[in-house]
Amino acid sequence: MRPAAIWRAAGLVLLVAAAAVIPLAKNVTVTHVGVFVLLYVGAAVAWNIFSGFTGYISLGAAVFFGVGVYTVALLSKHLNLAGGVVFALYPLAGLVAAVVAVPFGLIALRVRRHTFVVVTIAVFFIFQLMAYNFSWTGGSTGIFPPFLNWDPNTFDMPFYYTALVIAVGAAVLAWAIWGSRFGLQLRAIRDDEDRARGLGVKAMRVKLAAFVISGFIIGMLGGLYFYFQSEALPEYAFNPFFDLTIALMAFLGGFGTLSGPIFGALLLEPYLGYAQFQISNAYVSEVVLGAVFLVVIILLPRGILPTAGERLTAWRAARARRSAAPAAAPAGPAGAPVAGAAKAGTAGTGTPGSGRA
Amino acid sequence: MGTFLRAVADGVLEGGVYGLMAVGLTLIFGVLDIINIAQGIMVILGAYLSYVLWTHLHIDQFVGLLITVPAMFILGVAIQFLFIRPLRGRERTSMSLLACYAVAIIIEGVLYQRFGSNYVSYTTYWNSPRATLDIGGYYLPYIYLAGFALAVLLVVAIYWTLYRTQFGRSIRATMQDHTAARLVGIDVNRVAALTFGIGVAVTAVGGMVFGTLNAFNPNTGYDLISRLLAIVILGGLGSIGGALGASVLVITLASLVDVYWNPEWSTVVFYGAMVLVLVFRPQGLFGRKEARAQ
């Protein structure tokens, strides 16, 4: 392996290890925010597997999240589940979301990219509407889980570790896809779909596969959310800010790259969580989210990591020119190595990415 | 028969007003290639503006348009200039859409801050029982007629501008090919800014009519944008006439469902129609069959 790759791998292992020990500090607030951070890391990575790799911006990821939430909610209501078994439900939530992704994708992926975004938004509204209006989803009152009789001091810990496992799993999956034939085809589709098709790439199948994978992961995270937050409400399960938030994270870190969404989520979620807490007025935090987004995409259009990577390359090249030695190798496609330890969790609780009142 | 005609008439009139908002959306998409997600909340902004002008300054709704339309126009130009134009790079159009989304939630947040989440409704001449035309037992609110007439007038004006003026020619040229337009000396940025302004300005009219006849709060923006999106998908993105046609069609349909079946389900009509169109005719009812995905 090249030295840069070794450094990167080492950095990531360190990151995961640091993340794993955080809950052991027994700080309830930190762990609680940590769950949200990991949730968004997983969601941003999953979103990126589809949208980042194919270039089809989807604003309907909240559909999968909400489906996951309600799947577990309904199962818990009818089977009255409490205790450790609830964690077994998450893959099921993911599966249901994946099943929803199939017709969703088959309809949405037949149109051009511009229309695709609009269709995903429209489908999101359909699902939100259904959640509000069907009686079996509890309507606007929602569904609540049976009381989990766990020690409140360590309540969040199992959720934290589950979220960590899902997030790490998603990242590993993204990495595996990136280097594979499947991933190459996705990226070719992003650059020139017609040409890719002309060369024999089965575009629809490939896009749909990525869409379903993305939906599966996000669905699982939704399932986790139900017991973690102890609620399934239409405006939080199908949250219009969810997609904007994870798109922002992906763009911030570097759209379409591997480490971009991870970095973006690690950077942004603690802040969003903190801002939510400090500015207890939910409407102002809405404005903050929008403003941050605009600032980011205008000033850092390529995202932090690619821009940093470019700066690094330019700096190295300038240094090489000065010393008249051959230029150093350029940064790889996955962006500059993630230096330093985890940034997970700061003071402050609250529910980032809240729904509307 | 009377019920049927009434439902249809309601649908057509309301469809005209929605059509105006949808045409604004289509115009922006045609020239700038972006979906202005903020269109819904801007209608609400227009509604709040008309509301404030009436309740605080007693300015009549239609007279107030002389203020709100230019104001919204300037807002549109400013948004394009500040947040859309600086965007660069390959993901430009996607980022523009996200920028519009960000603008939408900023406006929503500001409206919540200023007005709170209570539903707003107000009485004015236009929504009073006096202001209706009585045609054989069927009461046609003047405002619907006036709103519809204004909508038709504006669409005609837009068409006239597009096809009979120099500026309109520039818009159409830009819609077809940015580079070619630049090559013949068209200031594409200026066209883009002005078009965005026009697209937003029409929401002032739609907002005024909507706000006079419906109770609303900032949240209503979501309902509106979801309908508008369904309408433009139905009509076919990029077709101005299609936006108007689809608007009238689907709202009339919804109106019929409302009357004959169940008001709860009339929203479903929007989405059901949209899904049907996507399955059987992805380019929309009036759209051209374009080369797929770039």
Next chain:
Amino acid sequence: MTALLRTDGISKAFGGVQALDDCSIEVEPGSIAGLIGPNGSGKTTLFNMITGYGKADRGDIYLKDTKITNLAPDKVFALGIGRTFQLTRVFSRLTVMENMIVAAHHKERAGQQGSGWLRNPFARAGGPATRRRAMELLEFTGIAKLAADRAETLSYGQRKLLELSYVLIAEPEIILLDEPAGGVNPTLIGTISDRIRELNRQGTTFLIVEHNMEFVMGLCDQVTVLDNGNPVVSGPPDVIRHDHRVLDAYLGTGEEDDDAA
């Protein structure tokens, strides 16, 4: 000798414009055929019809004895017809090597056991055999040292070579080149025509659309002239060079022209 590629009475109209009008051409196996004509004569449209990037209104296209009219581009590609574009189409964010691998994907699939897409989807992109072959081709076209560079960093001429390379990796029987010399510096043009000649010696047939007369006349065995969507004359370069119909096509009928080509 039956033609390798044959179009039979192809007609195509775009709105009011008749781009192709009863167009019938033939390409002999093992030859380098040229297709010339003024702008708007239908050359690229014909390419599009043959390679599936558009549906013909009337007429048929044959590859040897198989009818391939209106087949989708990927099927045409699979049958052994490669094609380059006037405005080069490469996958800009992928590296040169990755571009090659995408094009080779089809050949890879055909060579593997198993069917359908249940084969391991996470297999690394591009097996060793594919990469070796890709490097061979990149060396042949002279851009091997750029293998790890992203396609968007390549110059225009280098992109043309990349397009040629990745079309070659699928080992097509016939390659349609759309203006291979267009906008390319003279040295590179020489390289390109050498490569074409070399490939032709090894058995690949070519159909080339070009405006560069020197290039076409120096390279092609047979040249067809299109005018207003219809072939007006076809023959070896020497014959075509002196045929007044060619001048008429380019300059318009009725024009007296003294100097020969």
